[in-house]
Amino acid sequence: MVPKLWPILPFNAKHSRPSDRFGLTAWSVSLRSVVGCSAKRGAATSNVVKRLESVALSFSDCGDNVLIRMDRGPTVTATDGEMPLAESQSSDAFVAFERVQKSYDGETLVVKDLNLEMPKGEFLTMLGPSGSGKTTCLMMLAGFETATHGKILLDGISINNIPPHKRGIGMVFQNYALFPHMTIAENLSFPLEVRKMSKSDREAKIKRALDMVEMGAFGGRRPAQLSGGQQQRVALARALVFEPELVLMDEPLGALDKQLREKMQFEITDLAHNLGITTVYVTHDQTEALTMSDRVAVFDDGRIQQIDPPDTLYESPQNSFVAQFIGENNTLEGTVKEIKGKEALVQLDDGELIDCKPVNVSQPGERTLVSIRPERVEFNKDRLQEGTHMVKAEVLEFIYMGDVFRTRLKVAGNDNFIIKSRNAPDQVRLKPGEHIDIGWLPEDCRALDAV
Amino acid sequence: MADATQSAPMQSAPVQTGPMLAADGTPLKQSLARSLRNQKIRALALIAPLLLFVLLSFVIPIGQMLFKSVENDIVADTLPLTVAALQDWDAASGELPDEPVYEAFVTDMIEAVAAKQHTRLGTRLNYEETGMSSLFRKSGRQIRRIDIAEDAPFKEKLIDINEDWGDVETWSVIKTHSVRMTNGYFLNAVDMKRTPEGAQSQPEDRQILVKLFIRTLIMSLAITGSCILLGYPIAWIIANQPARIGNLLLILVLLPFWTSLLVRTSAWIVMLQQQGVVNEILVWLNVIADDARLVMIRNEVGTIVAMTHILLPFMILPMYSVMQTINPSYLRAAKSLGATNFTAFWRVYFPLTVPGIGAGSILVFILAIGYYITPEIVGGTSGIFISNRIAFHISSSLNWGLAAALASILLAAVLILYWAYDKIVGIDNVKLG
Numbered sequence: 001m002v003p004k005l006w007p008i009l010p011f012n013a014k015h016s017r018p019s020d021r022f023g024l025t026a027w028s029v030s031l032r033s034v035v036g037c038s039a040k041r042g043a044a045t046s047n048v049v050k051r052l053e054s055v056a057l058s059f060s061d062c063g064d065n066v067l068i069r070m071d072r073g074p075t076v077t078a079t080d081g082e083m084p085l086a087e088s089q090s091s092d093a094f095v096a097f098e099r100v101q102k103s104y105d106g107e108t109l110v111v112k113d114l115n116l117e118m119p120k121g122e123f124l125t126m127l128g129p130s131g132s133g134k135t136t137c138l139m140m141l142a143g144f145e146t147a148t149h150g151k152i153l154l155d156g157i158s159i160n161n162i163p164p165h166k167r168g169i170g171m172v173f174q175n176y177a178l179f180p181h182m183t184i185a186e187n188l189s190f191p192l193e194v195r196k197m198s199k200s201d202r203e204a205k206i207k208r209a210l211d212m213v214e215m216g217a218f219g220g221r222r223p224a225q226l227s228g229g230q231q232q233r234v235a236l237a238r239a240l241v242f243e244p245e246l247v248l249m250d251e252p253l254g255a256l257d258k259q260l261r262e263k264m265q266f267e268i269t270d271l272a273h274n275l276g277i278t279t280v281y282v283t284h285d286q287t288e289a290l291t292m293s294d295r296v297a298v299f300d301d302g303r304i305q306q307i308d309p310p311d312t313l314y315e316s317p318q319n320s321f322v323a324q325f326i327g328e329n330n331t332l333e334g335t336v337k338e339i340k341g342k343e344a345l346v347q348l349d350d351g352e353l354i355d356c357k358p359v360n361v362s363q364p365g366e367r368t369l370v371s372i373r374p375e376r377v378e379f380n381k382d383r384l385q386e387g388t389h390m391v392k393a394e395v396l397e398f399i400y401m402g403d404v405f406r407t408r409l410k411v412a413g414n415d416n417f418i419i420k421s422r423n424a425p426d427q428v429r430l431k432p433g434e435h436i437d438i439g440w441l442p443e444d445c446r447a448l449d450a451v
Numbered sequence: 452m453a454d455a456t457q458s459a460p461m462q463s464a465p466v467q468t469g470p471m472l473a474a475d476g477t478p479l480k481q482s483l484a485r486s487l488r489n490q491k492i493r494a495l496a497l498i499a500p501l502l503l504f505v506l507l508s509f510v511i512p513i514g515q516m517l518f519k520s521v522e523n524d525i526v527a528d529t530l531p532l533t534v535a536a537l538q539d540w541d542a543a544s545g546e547l548p549d550e551p552v553y554e555a556f557v558t559d560m561i562e563a564v565a566a567k568q569h570t571r572l573g574t575r576l577n578y579e580e581t582g583m584s585s586l587f588r589k590s591g592r593q594i595r596r597i598d599i600a601e602d603a604p605f606k607e608k609l610i611d612i613n614e615d616w617g618d619v620e621t622w623s624v625i626k627t628h629s630v631r632m633t634n635g636y637f638l639n640a641v642d643m644k645r646t647p648e649g650a651q652s653q654p655e656d657r658q659i660l661v662k663l664f665i666r667t668l669i670m671s672l673a674i675t676g677s678c679i680l681l682g683y684p685i686a687w688i689i690a691n692q693p694a695r696i697g698n699l700l701l702i703l704v705l706l707p708f709w710t711s712l713l714v715r716t717s718a719w720i721v722m723l724q725q726q727g728v729v730n731e732i733l734v735w736l737n738v739i740a741d742d743a744r745l746v747m748i749r750n751e752v753g754t755i756v757a758m759t760h761i762l763l764p765f766m767i768l769p770m771y772s773v774m775q776t777i778n779p780s781y782l783r784a785a786k787s788l789g790a791t792n793f794t795a796f797w798r799v800y801f802p803l804t805v806p807g808i809g810a811g812s813i814l815v816f817i818l819a820i821g822y823y824i825t826p827e828i829v830g831g832t833s834g835i836f837i838s839n840r841i842a843f844h845i846s847s848s849l850n851w852g853l854a855a856a857l858a859s860i861l862l863a864a865v866l867i868l869y870w871a872y873d874k875i876v877g878i879d880n881v882k883l884g
Contacts (some may be wrong), residue, residue, distance in 0.1 A: 142783075142787055143786075143787075144783055144786075163786075164783070164786040164787055165786045165787070165788075165789050165790055165791055165792075165795075166789075167787075168789065169787060170787070170788075171783075171784065171787040173780045173783070173784055174780070175778060175780060177778065177780040177781050177783065177784035178784075179781060179784070179785075179799055179803075180803070181802045181803060190785070190788055190790070190798065191788035191789050191790075194788065194789045194790045194791075194794055195789055238788070239787075239788075242788065242789065248787075
């Protein structure tokens with residue numbers, strides 16, 4: 001799916017100076033930067049983005065094409081796969097994946113054309129279902145797997161051929177991987193010993209690292225004598241004790257119970273931000289990803305489907321996979337009727353019309369999957385705009401959940417349409433069998449690609 | 452607590468004194484024991500056949516063996532009067548015993564010959580003094596003809612029959628070994644002997660057993676060591692293969708078990724003899740001269756090579772089972788922490804495999820120390836073990852007492868080594884599977 005995010009512009013290779021053709025003065029960036037900009041629009045982390053923002057009004061993905069609307073000159077249509085990608089700019093990225101592919105058996109690609117840039121100090125989460133390639137990416141970064149194709153850069157240097165022990169990357173493993181035959185202090189001492197540090201330095205660092213995770217009193221214990229949460233802290237301390245700039249975490253909280261997991265989520269993010277380390281965190285738990293990260297890369301099918309800050313990811317999913325994977329989501333199938341600027345009219349399969357925001361649909365007649373978050377659905381007409389298209393719904397089930405009411409509806413043939421309403425004194429409690437009209441703001445309802 | 456205080460009124464929380472009581476007032480321990488009794492009886496009944504089998508086939512024979520190594524009833528049973536009469540005689544005086552001893556001896560012997568016990572006694576005493584067997588056998592025939600009532604005195608008569616009866620040494624041997632419980636076999640087992648003056652060393656040319664014990668220990672250690680060196684990489688490879696290939700390799704490791712031990716051992720003769728495969732190849736490659744072929748069989752080398760081959764699976768299997776449980780993320784963690792491949796192996800992987808090495812070593816060492824067939828076939832004279840000597844005494848010289856003493860010492864040595872291992876490495880660190 002990712003190539004759709006890549007504006008592979010036909011003019012770039014054929015016309016080495018596109019500015020001549022389009023009269024753009026600032027067009028000096030490579031395609032990679034355009035892509036980065038597309039993904040990071042609004043985040044504005046580099047000059048490149050700002051320069052481009054001034055010339056490009058919008059990027060939108062429409063199937064195999066990418067539309068780039070410019071403030072001057074014509075709209076450019078790019079087609080996937082037509083063009084070789086340009087060489088990367090030496091950007092200020094601390095970690096970068098460039099066109100990385102990975103295959104284990106030579107027949108199928110586990111990671112397909114991965115491109116990723118991370119600035120220093122960022123907390124990035126790789127989120128995805130199992131088998132989506134996220135752990136493989138992490139292992140390639142750590143050096144335990146070799147990339148079949150492409151480059152992995154750390155601080156501007158290609159690390160493809162550097163063995164893991166020379167990369168200086170801290171890593172927290174899924175099962176902690178604390179050495180069972182060593183005490184906690186010996187475990188922490190290990191990375192310092194292999195770096196030939198003196199005994200007094202080692203002791204000072206070990207003490208500091210253990211105090212940092214509030215495990216100062218446990219130095220003499222063995223891993224088996226600690227609880228899961230304590231082992232988790234020690235594993236974290238061990239990965240940080242030799243002061244790496246980059247720390248990788250492979251589902252580190254997977255084995256903990258819910259309460260401890262939530263506590264550790266905060267502790268880990270606090271630590272990472274306080275120490276200013278760059279963190280790549282792999283998880284399949286979307287709550288974890290949303291609460292901990294600066295940015296989340298959603299993986300599926302060996303590609304990054306979307307990479308954005310948590311709020312953008314939740315509120316503006318770029319395709320239906322992301323919309324369904326992140327948070328609870330209602331989907332309705334339909335056909336695009338017309339597109340007017342930032343609004344689109346979609347006819348649902350039972351004939352009803354709804355207002356949507358076109359995300360990756362481009363022309364009338366296209367099939368689309370419309371996505372609405374349960375908490376953005378309204379059945380109180382007063383809260384909606386004038387002339388909003390309403391949809392008929394039948395209440396199937398009302399569930400009292402304390403802070404919210406969760407109501408299951410049948411809408412346009414979909415009998416698993418959920419709405420959530422806050423438990424307030426004036427809130428209506430719907431009864432099964434009731435027939436109501438529901439609606440939403442057009443920008444909350446996103447017309448995405450039909451799967 | 453709740454159960455124990457149920458009968459008491461709730462409002463006055465009673466102070467619990469004495470043992471915990473069950474609801475009906477009986478002590479809780481007693482109550483628990485009663486409720487578990489049936490389970491225990493059932494469990495005992497289920498294991499009873501095995502328990503009996505182990506008792507009959509393991510504990511009793513070992514007890515018998517231990518007893519045999521000190522038991523020495525035959526002299527006192529066969530020559531009861533002589534032994535009593537010899538009490539007052541002092542071998543150190545250098546004089547022959549007096550007439551009463553001879554009379555007692557003839558009386559005992561007439562009875563013994565009638566019961567055909569005298570040859571067995573001769574055999575027993577022959578272990579201590581060569582020539583005793585034939586002395587008793589030959590004299591037995593003539594003593595039978597002596598009439599105890601008429602033919603006194605017997606001293607001259609006996610010396611007439613065989614001049615050895617006029618030798619102080621003969622009587623000294625009988626007296627020394629007349630005790631019912633003897634340490635003689637154990638003294639023999641460590642190249643000493645029981646004399647009227649106490650324990651003394653055997654003559655130089657008869658001191659072989661201590662050397663043999665030491666050789667057995669050293670060679671068993673050598674075999675264990677070579678098994679570790681050869682087995683470790685193999686176990687590592689098997690443990691790190693995908694299941695399908697790993698199982699195939701495991702079958703290859705176990706394959707030798709499907710071939711007769713005798714055949715496997717004999718195959719090494721074909722390989723290692725002077726006209727054998729290894730020597731021929733070395734000569735052909737001009738590594739050694741034709742007239743300087745290596746002697747690799749019927750000596751220590753042959754025993755070590757063949758036994759390493761035969762015992763290797765016992766080393767590989769425990770190592771494999773331990774290595775299989777080692778999570779590969781430990782090695783990855785070590786490398787991510789900055790350890791080179793070697794450091795990661797030596798500081799992290801190797802210590803985790805020590806329980807496997809320990810288990811394999813104990814198995815191989817204990818099997819090796821008592822091994823019999825392979826040293827017998829390929830060991831020649833310099834490559835045999837103490838067990839070959841035990842076998843010799845059991846089946847050829849029929850000196851069961853000495854065999855039992857040797858076996859007891861071997862058992863003690865193994866137990867001491869086991870204890871030392873427990874002290875040094877810790878037996879909890881042994882994983883057999």
